[in-house]
Amino acid sequence: MSTQExxxxxxxTLVQSVRDALATEMExxxxxxxxxxxxxxxxxxxxxxxxxxxxxGGDRVIDTPLAESGIIGTAVGMAAMGLKPVPEIQFSGFxxxxxxxxxxxxxxLRTRSRSRYTLPMVLRMPYGGGxxxxxxxxxxxxxxxxxxxxxxxxxxxxxxxxxxxxxxxxRDPDPVVFMEPKLIYRAFRGEVPEGDYEVPIGEATTRRxxxxxxxxxxxxxxxxxxxxxEELAEEGIDAEVVDLRTVSPLDxxxxxxxxxxxxxxxxxxxxxxTGGLAGEITATLQEExxxxxxxxxxxxxxxxxxxPLYAMEDYYMPNAARVADGIKEAVEF
Amino acid sequence: MxxxxxxxxxxxxxxxxxxxxxxxxxPDLSDEELVAMYRHMKLARHxxxxxxxxxxxxxxxxxxxxxxxxxxxxxxxxxLAEDDWLVPSYREHGAAMVRGLALKETLLYWMGDExxxxxxxxxxxxxxxVPIASQxxxxxxxxxxxxxxxxxxxxxxxxxxxxxxxxxxGDFHEGLNFAGVFDTPTVxxxxxxxWAISVPRERQTASETLAQKAVAYGFEGIQIDGMDPLAxxxxxxxxxxxxxxxxxxxxxxxxxxxxxxxxxxxxxADDPSVYREDDEVxxxxxxxxxxxxxxxLRNQGILDDERVAEVEESVREExxxxxxxxxxxxxPDPSTMFDHVxxxxxxxxxxxxxxFARLRExxxxxxxxxx
Numbered sequence: 001m002s003t004q005e006x007x008x009x010x011x012x013t014l015v016q017s018v019r020d021a022l023a024t025e026m027e028x029x030x031x032x033x034x035x036x037x038x039x040x041x042x043x044x045x046x047x048x049x050x051x052x053x054x055x056x057g058g059d060r061v062i063d064t065p066l067a068e069s070g071i072i073g074t075a076v077g078m079a080a081m082g083l084k085p086v087p088e089i090q091f092s093g094f095x096x097x098x099x100x101x102x103x104x105x106x107x108x109l110r111t112r113s114r115s116r117y118t119l120p121m122v123l124r125m126p127y128g129g130g131x132x133x134x135x136x137x138x139x140x141x142x143x144x145x146x147x148x149x150x151x152x153x154x155x156x157x158x159x160x161x162x163x164x165x166x167x168x169x170x171r172d173p174d175p176v177v178f179m180e181p182k183l184i185y186r187a188f189r190g191e192v193p194e195g196d197y198e199v200p201i202g203e204a205t206t207r208r209x210x211x212x213x214x215x216x217x218x219x220x221x222x223x224x225x226x227x228x229x230e231e232l233a234e235e236g237i238d239a240e241v242v243d244l245r246t247v248s249p250l251d252x253x254x255x256x257x258x259x260x261x262x263x264x265x266x267x268x269x270x271x272x273x274t275g276g277l278a279g280e281i282t283a284t285l286q287e288e289x290x291x292x293x294x295x296x297x298x299x300x301x302x303x304x305x306x307x308p309l310y311a312m313e314d315y316y317m318p319n320a321a322r323v324a325d326g327i328k329e330a331v332e333f
Numbered sequence: 334m335x336x337x338x339x340x341x342x343x344x345x346x347x348x349x350x351x352x353x354x355x356x357x358x359x360p361d362l363s364d365e366e367l368v369a370m371y372r373h374m375k376l377a378r379h380x381x382x383x384x385x386x387x388x389x390x391x392x393x394x395x396x397x398x399x400x401x402x403x404x405x406x407x408x409x410x411x412x413l414a415e416d417d418w419l420v421p422s423y424r425e426h427g428a429a430m431v432r433g434l435a436l437k438e439t440l441l442y443w444m445g446d447e448x449x450x451x452x453x454x455x456x457x458x459x460x461x462x463v464p465i466a467s468q469x470x471x472x473x474x475x476x477x478x479x480x481x482x483x484x485x486x487x488x489x490x491x492x493x494x495x496x497x498x499x500x501x502x503g504d505f506h507e508g509l510n511f512a513g514v515f516d517t518p519t520v521x522x523x524x525x526x527x528w529a530i531s532v533p534r535e536r537q538t539a540s541e542t543l544a545q546k547a548v549a550y551g552f553e554g555i556q557i558d559g560m561d562p563l564a565x566x567x568x569x570x571x572x573x574x575x576x577x578x579x580x581x582x583x584x585x586x587x588x589x590x591x592x593x594x595x596x597x598x599x600x601x602a603d604d605p606s607v608y609r610e611d612d613e614v615x616x617x618x619x620x621x622x623x624x625x626x627x628x629x630l631r632n633q634g635i636l637d638d639e640r641v642a643e644v645e646e647s648v649r650e651e652x653x654x655x656x657x658x659x660x661x662x663x664x665p666d667p668s669t670m671f672d673h674v675x676x677x678x679x680x681x682x683x684x685x686x687x688x689f690a691r692l693r694e695x696x697x698x699x700x701x702x703x704x
Contacts, residue, residue: 033481059481065514070470070507077474080459083481097503104464105471111673113460114451118676150674173676202679249679 012192015185017159018048018124021166022086024196026056029084032170035062036071036088036124045090046126046185068098072123076105079119084170092127092179093136099144106175107150119175122166126182127155128220128270129317132310139307140219140271145177146248146280152176152201153248157222159190161245164199172201181220204251206258210240213331214258216281217268218244221318225268228323237331239266247277255281256288263294264330270317273301295333300326337571337587341544341554345592348563351620353628360567364635368644370411370562371630374403374623376648377427380436381597383652384443388601392660396443397424398597401560404622405524405591406494407431408565412573413492420459420472420493424524428494429458436655437662446665447673465529466499469508469521476517476576490576492520492569498529500546501537512586513550518576520569521547521588524559526595527617531608547588559591560622563629594620667693667701 012020026032034049034056040063043050053061064071068089075085089095095102102123110118129138145153154169154176156162162180169176207222208229217225222243229239242258244251259265265285267278278299285297300318308316336346348357362370381400387393399406406427410419419425419432426439433456441449442461452458459475462468472493480487499505500523512519523543527534540546547554553575557568572587579585594617598605605614630636671678671686678686693701 059485065507065510067503067507067510069504070473070511073467073470073504073508074474074477074511077471077476078478078481079474080471081475081478081482083478100464100467100504101470104467105462109460110675112450114447115673115676116451116454117460152675249681252681 008194009191010194011189012159013186013189014156014159014162014181015046015048017163017190017192018166018180019050019052020192021163021170022049023052023055024163025167025170026052026060028196029170031082032084032086033060033062034086034088035064035075037064037066037090039063039088044088046182048088048124048180068095069101072098072101072106075121075123076101076109076119079121079175080109080117084120086122086124086170089123089125091133091137092125092141093139095125102145102151102177103148107148110174111150118173120170120173122169122176122178124178124180126185127179128181128183129307129313130183130220132313135309138313140269140302142179142247143271143276146277150175151248152246153179154201154246155179155181155219156245157181157184157219157243159192161199161205163192164197165201165245167196168198168201171198176201179219183220184223187223199245202246202249202251204242204244204246204254206240206254207243208239208241210238210262212238212262213240213264213266213327214262215239215241215266215268215323215327216244216255217241218247219269221268221270224318224320225323227320228327231320231324232327237327239327250280250284252284252288255284259285259289260292263292264333266298266300266323266326266330268300268318268323268326270302272304273299274304276301295330298326298330335571336568337553337555337575339555341547341556341590342541344556346555346557346564346568347561348567349561349625349629351625353625353632355629357564358567360563360570362566366411367630367635368640370407370566371623371626371636372644372648373407373411373427373431374562374626375644376651377403377407377430378623379648380426380430380652380655383656384440385597385601387656393440393443394445395600395602397600398595399424399427401594401596401617401621402524402526403427404562404626405522405559405565405593408562409492409522409569409591412566412569413490414573416457416489417573418457418459418475418489418491420468420475420491421461422468422494422496422499423461423463424496425461425494432456432458434458436652437658440655440659441662444659446662447669448665466495466502466504466508469493469495469499469504470511472519472521473508473512473515473517476512476519477515480515480517487518488577490518490520490573492522492573494522494524496529497523497525497527497534497537497543498532499523500543509547509550509586509588513552513584516585518585520572520576521586522569523588523590525590525592528595528599528605528609530599530603531605542590544588544590550586550588552584552586552588554588554590556590556592559593560620560625562622562626565591
C-alpha cells in the first residue's frame, strides 16, 4: 500500500476514541447532539466529551440538570422528533433513576407506536470496576438491558472498535445502550483511523485463534482473557478468545461456530453470575451444539454479591489467573 | 392582566358558574365553535358510556373512563393550533378525538389490538403512556427538539396531560425542571380529578394547590375550574400563545391545574365505592361540564331542544359506527409482533418468528386461542 492510499490514523486511548467518534459524527450530522451532566464546559468527568462544547456550542453539547430520568426521558422526546441525542449517564451505577425511561420507553416506543416513531438515540455509560471508585461506581449490569427487547447493548474493548461501534450506534435507527469499560479508558492506546468508519453492531470478533477451548468475553474482560490465553499457550493449551463486542443482539453464529471447533468453552464477564450473559451463552451452546460438547461450560464471573468497596475489588473481579483456572477446568474435564 | 399572571393560590379561574351563568370573560369563539365544543363533549361522554358497557359485556378489555373530564379534555385540545402537539396519558381519548384520532383506533387499542397504537402520521398526537408521569419528560424533549431545530424560535407548542397522582412522581419534577431550564414551549396540563385510584389528592402533596408547584420551576402556574370548558379554553389558549410568543423576560412553559372529578372508576377493574362516598360524587355531578355548557349555549340562543336532539342523534350514530368498525376488524396478524421491535429483525428475533410461524402452521391458530 502506498503512503497516499494509507488512511491516516491516530494513536488514541479508548476514551479518546469515544470523543473522536462523537466529534466525527457531530461534524457529519447536524442532528447529533450530546447531553448529560458535566458533558459541556467540563468535557465530562472522564473527558469523553472534551472540547466538544467549544467546537459545537451549547445547543449541541448540553449540560443538563442532574437528573437521570430527565436526561433519558427528554432524549426520548428529542429522538422521537428526529434528533439523534447521545445522552451520557456519568456512571452506569447511577442509571437506575432513569431505568423506567430506558425499559418502558426507550426500548418500546417503536413497538408502542407500530413503527411510527423510532428512537435513534445512544445512551452512553461507563461501566465496571477496577478503578478504585466509591460505592455504586463499579457495577456491570448489562444483563438488565440485554434482557429488554428493543434495546441493543454494545460493549467495546479496543479504541478502534469503540469509535467504529459508536458511529454505528449513532447511525442505527434504533436505541442503543453503549457501555464503556472505564477500567481500560486509558490503559493502552490503539490505532484509530481519522474520519468515519463503522464497526457493525451484533458481530463478534476473534481476538486470538485457538483450537482447544473457546473463551467468550467482552469489554474490559477481553484483556485478562487474552493474557490468560497467552500464559496457557506456554503450557500447551491453545485457547481461542472471542470478543463479543455486542451483548444484544448476541452473535450466536460466531459463538456456536467457535465452540464447534473447540468443543469446550469458558465464558468470562465481570457481572454477577446469576442471570448474567454467561448463562445465555451457555444455553445457546446447549441448544445449538450439544453434540460438540466435550466438557461443561465454565463461567468465570463476578460473584453474586453487591460490588464490594475497593479494598476487596481485586478479589471480586475476574483476572487473568481466574480466567486461566477456568480455562483449565474446561480443558481438563 | 393575563389570566396566567394570577397567583396560583388565588383560586380557580372560572368563566361559567355551575349553573352556566357567566362569571368571567367569555373567550372569543364563534357559535359554530361553541357548538362543536358541546358536540365533542357529548361525543366523549357517550363514547365513554359505551366503552364501559362494552367492557362489562366482555367485548373490550380494561378501560379507563373519562366521564367528568370532558370539559378539560375537549376545550384544551380545541385550543391547539394545527401544528401543535398533544402528548397524552392513557385517559385522553376525548382530547385525542378532538385532534382527529378516530374513535375506532381508540377502541382497537383498548380491545388489545396493536394496530390501535398506530396513530396516523398526520395526527399530532403522541402515543399514550401508561407509566405515570413518564410522558412529561418526553413532552419537554419533543418541545426542546422543536426549539433547537428552529434556532431557539418556534411557533409550535406541546401540551402534555397527566393526573394529580403524576405530580408526586420524579418525572413530573424532572420534566418541568428541564422545561424551565431550557425554556421549552410546553404546556403541562394537570387533570386533577381528585383521586389517584384510591389515594386522594391530599395524600399526593401537602401543597395548597398543584398549580403553585410551577413557582419552583420558575414559570407560571394557574388553577382553573376544569369542569368549566370556557375557562379551560381561555387558560390553555393563553398558555399556548405564551409558549410560542413569550413576552420579554417571560418563560415559555406553563403548568395548568384543571380542578375536576372523575365520575367513574379509575379503570373498569377498579371499584370506587370502596374508597369514596356517594355524596362526594353527587356533589361533583352538580358541576358536570356538559349541562353547564348547554345551559350557557341555550341562554345565548345558540342551542335549542331541536339542536340538542340532533347532536345527540349524530353522536350516537358516530359511536355506534366506530364500535361496528372496530368489532368487524379482523384479528391482527400475530406474526406482526416481531415486526416492530427493531427497524430490521435481529437474527434471534427472526429465528423466533420462524419458530412461531412453524407452530401456527403445525397446530393451527385454534391451538393458541382461548375459547
